[in-house]
Amino acid sequence: MTFESPDIPNHKGFAAPVLPNGELASSASAFTKTFIGYQATCSCGWADRRRFPATPEGAKEAEYRWWSRHVPPLAAAAPPVELVIKSNLLCERIVQLAGERPLAALTLLSQVESWQRTLLDQAVAGAKEAGATWAEVGEAIGISKQAAHERFRAATTAPLEE
Template structure:
């Protein structure tokens, strides 16, 4: 079993793979389980299976691969501290998974958004026949939509600021905004501190 994204259905699961001298990835391991047989690229075997001792092949590097088909770049293998290698590769994969899932709503959020949409649409429903209870309240619908719009704009600014502070690029943020990198940068740059200036100030301080 590799790393599995908490909010995912299994399409983003990752394993660390040894890169061998010819540039090829190490072959899959087969793990016998009490219930079923898994054929996985595993994260726990590269440090001893490909350390070059006892006639074994020596890994020339490592990469993290994902079940979705994504393959990370080759990274150095440190046989003295394999856990540190795994941690770095895991961070690399988490970033890939987060970017890939940035437009995939968790079930709870999807339900909440659907409920809000249904409530607002109900307020805009056609008027009932004369004599029946009239539940149409379009002015309230206008007010609710305005509150949501104003809130969404503020939430969006906060989210973009948080993404930049987490070192996501404008390209990655633009994917979540469903716009271009240029449009994202022009729209939000005045609300987001310049990372390079902050780093320079920290170095000088």
């Protein structure tokens, strides 16, 4: 059985049975007769190191580790779902507008670009001030830490960490 948090919709947690060779069973259907414990895992590839007993309580503890160890940092970095929905809707509407009235779409896109650039610099500076690494900044926008540092170093004085 998997578990999910609405804050991070692309992640499914799983209390994976640990097989006798130490490997983690990838699904409940791989449940063999013998397993030696439970470890929390996620559909994204994350796996907790801590092993719990092969009991229903152990499975509960492993599940709790997913909620307590994996979800919070991801949820903190995830935008609110309703804003993601609005952003996707805005994109769809602009695509539609570009098909019907391309000059109007251009005007709107240049407005979006003007505040988007400023807000991006401000968000990077805020993230760095709050202690985010360049790797975390890069991950948040889907680029490497080097690329994030190159692109935004003017927005902040923070150096590239090791």
